Amino acid sequence: MKSYQPRKHKKPVKAIREFCIECMGGYEGEGHAKRISECSSKDCSLFEFRLGNNPYHKQNLTDEQRKERADRIKLALSHDKRTEKVA
Numbered sequence: 001m002k003s004y005q006p007r008k009h010k011k012p013v014k015a016i017r018e019f020c021i022e023c024m025g026g027y028e029g030e031g032h033a034k035r036i037s038e039c040s041s042k043d044c045s046l047f048e049f050r051l052g053n054n055p056y057h058k059q060n061l062t063d064e065q066r067k068e069r070a071d072r073i074k075l076a077l078s079h080d081k082r083t084e085k086v087a
Contacts, residue, residue, distance in 0.1 A: 017052035 010018075017036075021027065024035040036050050048055050061069070 013049055013052060013054050016046050016049045020046065020050040 020036050020039070021032055024032060024039065026032070039047065039050055041047060044050075
């Protein structure tokens with residue numbers, strides 16, 4: 001079986017997630033997400049980042065800001081430049 005080959009460029013939090021997957025036995029079998037969520041290595045310096053997100057990066061957005069961001073995303077998705085197609 002070929003070993004898992006990680007991507008070269010990725011966000012640090014995603015790299016930590018991949019490290020945790022390998023630490024807990026890799027992708028072999030099912031349930032790697034459950035094994036990571038039940039990790040008991042609280043002394044590990046990466047423990048808080050094991051689920052693939054930064055627990056210290058919180059955005060407190062107002063309802064207006066959320067709506068504005070959603071509208072920007074919808075507009076960007078409706079003008080997909082890769083296919084030169086407007087929805």
